[in-house]
Amino acid sequence: MDVFKRVPISEQPADVRNKNFEEVCLGYTKEEAMEEASRCINCKNAQCVKGCPVSINIPGFIEQVKEGNMEEAFKVIGESSALPAVCGRVCPQESQCEGKCIRGIKGEAVAIGKLERFVADYARENKVAVAQPENKNGKKVAVIGSGPAGLTCAGDLAKMGYDVTIFEALHEAGGVLVYGIPEFRLPKETVVKSEIENVKALGVKIETNVIIGKSITIDELMEEEGFEAVFVGSGAGLPKFMGIPGENANGVFSANEFLTRNNLMKAFLDDHDTPITKGKKVAVIGGGNVAMDAARTALRLGAETHIVYRRSEEELPARVEEVHHAKEEGVIFDLLTNPTEILVNEDGWVKGMKCVKMELGEPDESGRRRPQIVEGSEYELELDTVIMALGTAPNPLISSTTKGLDINKWQCIVADETTGATTKPGVFAGGDAVTGAATVILAMGAGKAAAQGIDEYLKNK
Amino acid sequence: MYKINVKEKLADKIFLMVVEAPRVARSCEPGQFVIVKMDEKGERIPLTICDYNRATGEVTIVFQIVGASTERMAELEAGDYFTDFVGPLGCASELVEESVESLKNKKILFVAGGVGTAPVYPQVKWLHEQGVDADVVVGAKTRDMLILQKEMEEVAGNLYVATDDGSCGFKGLVTEVVKNLVENEGKTYDVCIAIGPMIMMKFVTILTKELNIPTIVSLNPIMVDGTGMCGACRVTVGDEVKFACVDGPEFDGHLVNFDEAMKRQQMYKTEEGRAILKQREGDTHHGGCGHCGGDK
Numbered sequence: 001m002d003v004f005k006r007v008p009i010s011e012q013p014a015d016v017r018n019k020n021f022e023e024v025c026l027g028y029t030k031e032e033a034m035e036e037a038s039r040c041i042n043c044k045n046a047q048c049v050k051g052c053p054v055s056i057n058i059p060g061f062i063e064q065v066k067e068g069n070m071e072e073a074f075k076v077i078g079e080s081s082a083l084p085a086v087c088g089r090v091c092p093q094e095s096q097c098e099g100k101c102i103r104g105i106k107g108e109a110v111a112i113g114k115l116e117r118f119v120a121d122y123a124r125e126n127k128v129a130v131a132q133p134e135n136k137n138g139k140k141v142a143v144i145g146s147g148p149a150g151l152t153c154a155g156d157l158a159k160m161g162y163d164v165t166i167f168e169a170l171h172e173a174g175g176v177l178v179y180g181i182p183e184f185r186l187p188k189e190t191v192v193k194s195e196i197e198n199v200k201a202l203g204v205k206i207e208t209n210v211i212i213g214k215s216i217t218i219d220e221l222m223e224e225e226g227f228e229a230v231f232v233g234s235g236a237g238l239p240k241f242m243g244i245p246g247e248n249a250n251g252v253f254s255a256n257e258f259l260t261r262n263n264l265m266k267a268f269l270d271d272h273d274t275p276i277t278k279g280k281k282v283a284v285i286g287g288g289n290v291a292m293d294a295a296r297t298a299l300r301l302g303a304e305t306h307i308v309y310r311r312s313e314e315e316l317p318a319r320v321e322e323v324h325h326a327k328e329e330g331v332i333f334d335l336l337t338n339p340t341e342i343l344v345n346e347d348g349w350v351k352g353m354k355c356v357k358m359e360l361g362e363p364d365e366s367g368r369r370r371p372q373i374v375e376g377s378e379y380e381l382e383l384d385t386v387i388m389a390l391g392t393a394p395n396p397l398i399s400s401t402t403k404g405l406d407i408n409k410w411q412c413i414v415a416d417e418t419t420g421a422t423t424k425p426g427v428f429a430g431g432d433a434v435t436g437a438a439t440v441i442l443a444m445g446a447g448k449a450a451a452q453g454i455d456e457y458l459k460n461k
Numbered sequence: 462m463y464k465i466n467v468k469e470k471l472a473d474k475i476f477l478m479v480v481e482a483p484r485v486a487r488s489c490e491p492g493q494f495v496i497v498k499m500d501e502k503g504e505r506i507p508l509t510i511c512d513y514n515r516a517t518g519e520v521t522i523v524f525q526i527v528g529a530s531t532e533r534m535a536e537l538e539a540g541d542y543f544t545d546f547v548g549p550l551g552c553a554s555e556l557v558e559e560s561v562e563s564l565k566n567k568k569i570l571f572v573a574g575g576v577g578t579a580p581v582y583p584q585v586k587w588l589h590e591q592g593v594d595a596d597v598v599v600g601a602k603t604r605d606m607l608i609l610q611k612e613m614e615e616v617a618g619n620l621y622v623a624t625d626d627g628s629c630g631f632k633g634l635v636t637e638v639v640k641n642l643v644e645n646e647g648k649t650y651d652v653c654i655a656i657g658p659m660i661m662m663k664f665v666t667i668l669t670k671e672l673n674i675p676t677i678v679s680l681n682p683i684m685v686d687g688t689g690m691c692g693a694c695r696v697t698v699g700d701e702v703k704f705a706c707v708d709g710p711e712f713d714g715h716l717v718n719f720d721e722a723m724k725r726q727q728m729y730k731t732e733e734g735r736a737i738l739k740q741r742e743g744d745t746h747h748g749g750c751g752h753c754g755g756d757k
Contacts, residue, residue: 169688171498171505171545179690209547211688215484237690241702248695248702248721250728257691265504265685273504273530274685277728348724395689397707 004107007036009114018299018329021183021268025089025114030068033118037065039103040110047100048112053445054152056080058097058112065115074123077116078130082155082199083148083444085124085191086177088117091441092319124190130198137161139458142227143204144212144398147175148440149233149431151199152447153454157231158202160455165227167210172264175235176432176440179264180256182293184300188263213401218427228461229426229454232405232413233447236392236432242285246342247388251277251350255284255294255389262297279303279385283353285339286389287311292322294387295331303385305331310338310358310371336360336371340378342386353381392437402427412436420450421457428454463497463546466519468539471608472601474526475576476535477511483518485510485548491583492554492679492711495520496687498545499537504530507684509580509656509710510549520546523579523608550687551710554584555677556654561591569595570642570650570674571617572635572665574657575606580679581656582609586616594618596648600635600661604628635661636668643672650674655714659726663719670715678714680705682726696722 010026011017017024028036040062048058057076064073077084093099093113101109122128139162143154146168154164172178177192186192200206212218212234221227239254241247258276261267265274282298284291287309299305307326309316312335316323327333336358343352357377360369399407406414406423413422413429420428430446432438467479485495494509512521526532537543556564569588573581578599588595597617601607602625614620622630623638631638635657642648653676655665662678669676684694687706694705697718703709 169547170686171547179686209545210484211547211550214549214688215488215547237686237688239690239692241692241695248697248725250725254692257685257693260685260691266502272502273533348721348727397688 001035003039004103006039006108006111007032009111014325014328014330017184018296021300023187024184024325027121028114028118030070030118030122033065033115034068036111037062037115040066041102043102047102048097048110051096051098051100052080053096053441054080054448056097056116061119062110062112062115065119070119070122070126071128073119074128075131077119080448081444082152083195083440084116085120085195086148086186087441087444088113088115088120089186089191090181090439092439094320096441120195121191124194130201131159133159133161133202135161136163136203138163140165140225140227141454141458142167142221142225142230143233144218144230145169145175145233145235145431145433146173146196146206147177147233147235147431147443149235149433149443149447149450150175150231151196152444153231153233153430153451154204154447155199155202156448156451157454158199158204160451162455162458164203165205165207167212168206168208169211170264171208173206173208179260180290180293182259182263182297184296185293211397213397218398218402218405218424222426229428229458231420231447231450231454232398232422232427232429232433233431233443234395234398234433235443236437237395238393239388240390240392241388242339242390244339244341246344246350249342249344249350250348251279251384252342252386252388253277255286255290255387256392258294258387259290259297262301268297268301276301277385281383282306282385282387283308283334283339283381283383284387284389285309286391287316287318288389288391289318289322291389292318292326292331294389296326296329298385298387299329299331306334306381307331308334308337308339308353308355310336311368312336312360315368334381338371338373339386343380350384350386351382353383353386355379355381392432394433394436398433410436416453418449419453419456420446421453426457428457462542462544465537465539465541465543468537471523472606474535475523475606475608476525477521477523477579478537479519479521480543480546481518482520482546482548485520485546486513486515486518489513489520489549490553490557491587492557492580493549493551494681494687494710495522495546495548496550496684497522497534497543499530499534500544503533503544505545505685505687506530506534507550507681507687507706509679509681510583511579512583512586520548523576525576547687550706552708554654554711556584556588561593564588564591564593567593567651568649569593570639570653571595571597572600572639572653572655572657572661573597574600574635574655574661575602576608577657577661577679578608578613581654582613582616584654585613589616596642596650597621598623598635598638598642600624600638600657601629602626634664636664639665639668640672643674652677653714654679659719659723662714662717663723666714666717666719676714677711678717679710680712680717680722681710682722683728696725
């Protein structure tokens with residue numbers, strides 16, 4: 001065995017998986033996991049833990065995997081994370097734990113994410129129970145939103161003994177884990193549902209179909225329903241559009257709509273009622289993880305799919321692994337390209353898109369080189385579907401209906417980074433609702449911090 | 462789960478259901494809507510709230526069979542359950558926000574078309590309870606397609622009925638009735654609220670613009686979540702793109718781009734039309750397929 005190299009992991013072949021919605025990565029076997037775990041040198045001053053937003057005891061759980069004690073490994077992870085099967089799949093480990101791994105200096109970092117995934121999957125398949133909270137204190141806390149921030153906050157509070165209810169606006173719990181991230185990256189039935197069941201097993205109640213700000217307000221929750229503290233983890237759900245001509249044509253979707261129809265409403269399955277326009281030739285505008293998800297979904301529905309991004313490959317904000325997978329599967333990358341107009345036929349449907357070529361100039365305030373239009377480079381792409389994946393902003397439904405809850409100029413809720421405390425006493429917030437669109441694990445980190453913040457607030461009240 | 466306490470057939474393909482949904486009943490106002498989903502595989506269907514009872518925790522909805530999902534929904538009976546019933550969504554009717562004093566000084570006209578009569582009813586009823594009598598024009602294809610006529614008579618100041626075939630009331634379009642009221646009967650109105658098929662609202666707004674009557678319309682475009690997340694319901698109002706789910710569903714009718722809205726409404730009707738045709742060829746095909754020229 002070459003200790004500088006990772007134990008390879010099996011994947012569905014690209015030309016098979018680009019036609020189905022089954023998971024791309026097939027995961028390690030027990031033997032492979034133990035072998036990969038043996039590459040960890042169990043650093044005294046473990047850098048990987050510092051790279052983890054929820055501070056999982058990484059060398060601790062890997063030590064157990066090395067010995068084949070998967071139940072023990074699951075317990076170690078469970079001390080810090082309620083969603084290991086999710087995180088093992090969707091965290092950007094390369095820039096977090098694995099990015100700091102000492103093994104990575106001379107060779108490949110230990111596959112921490114894949115090991116975490118293995119342990120969580122093992123625990124699910126072998127029905128390893130989650131540890132139960134010790135003593136219930138009877139104090140009621142409301143959590144708004146059942147995405148990664150909310151589930152983490154709720155799980156941690158339940159472990160401390162609080163009586164937690166999550167309110168979810170959609171008909172199913174999970175937030176972005178169910179409506180946003182596709183099945184082929186994060187299986188819903190097996191992975192997401194069972195992690196949510198684990199949170200419920202801690203005593204957390206989940207009430208779906210409740211829109212805070214419409215069905216009931218935060219003030220009413222606190223004054224009439226007896227909640228002593230509230231955590232807002234309502235995410236960043238509002239899609240952005242470009243504001244170019246033709247954007248309201250039929251066949252132009254936000255990535256949110258396209259992904260929600262497919263992931264939450266399961267439009268890709270014939271026996272579900274929700275329709276989706278499959279498209280023959282699809283352009284996805286944007287270069288982030290959501291753009292990759294939308295493109296790979298359109299591809300699986302049978303379309304020729306292009307990513308249209310105004311900067312170069314180096315600046316793509318998506319994870320390298322996602323870009324790599326997308327390319328393997330046959331997504332075409334039209335880089336240094338920017339749409340200027342969507343062309344519409346007489347029935348109101350998309351028939352093409354006017355684009356210009358771009359070149360990179362001087363770095364802008366984000367440090368990335370600013371794209372500039374190449375004069376005279378305008379050309380037309382023939383298309384029938386355009387998906388806008390340009391990022392999202394927080395939904396104002398809660399901030400606009402809650403007295404004393406301050407937001408900043410990006411509509412994000414103002415909250416203390418270490419405690420999650422907002423400008424309204426007893427109300428805490430975290431995740432995309434505070435930071436704007438970010439990652440699952442950062443939202444979990446914020447949920448965790450807020451659970452501590454809420455505990456301290458209620459103890460001192 | 463949300464129990465259906467009452468189911469009533471109001472007309473051919475139009476059904477009323479009273480559903481137990483305490484959180485919605487407690488906080489909803491006229492003009493708002495709900496999203497219902499009948500079972501695991503069902504669509505999320507937006508429907509305007511037609512009535513509510515805060516004491517019993519019940520909400521009334523009225524829907525018309527327009528596709529495979531609503532056809533399936535019509536098979537539910539009293540005692541059955543919706544798996545999901547969420548709301549209230551959207552903004553309340555502007556009328557609710559106004560003071561009763563100011564409403565009493567206003568002459569208000571409602572124009573309702575087809576199943577749009579259902580969301581008009583609670584607004585007229587609410588005004589009647591505040592001591593304000595509004596004139597109501599109701600249009601339908603035939604006498605058999607008229608709904609809530611008796612209920613509307615009890616709460617409207619004057620009720621004018623128009624049917625396409627003349628089987629009840631005036632033979633012709635609601636716009637002809639409105640034009641006649643203003644031009645020949647000496648009626649004046651300070652505000653008009655029009656709710657019905659998109660094509661009806663378009664022509665009402667063209668007329669009321671000529672007659673100089675400010676007009677509010679209630680849109681029911683395609684949407685998925687109803688909370689501002691998907692952007693499917695975007696509609697051009699004046700120079701701005703609005704989301705009907707959170708900014709509406711009511712808008713200034715003189716600013717709405719109806720031609721664009723009508724095209725957008727047909728987007729999935731093609732597939733929906735196909736699904737229903739596959740299921741049962743013939744009389745359930747109500748238009749909206751993009752080919753037959755219907756508009757519902």
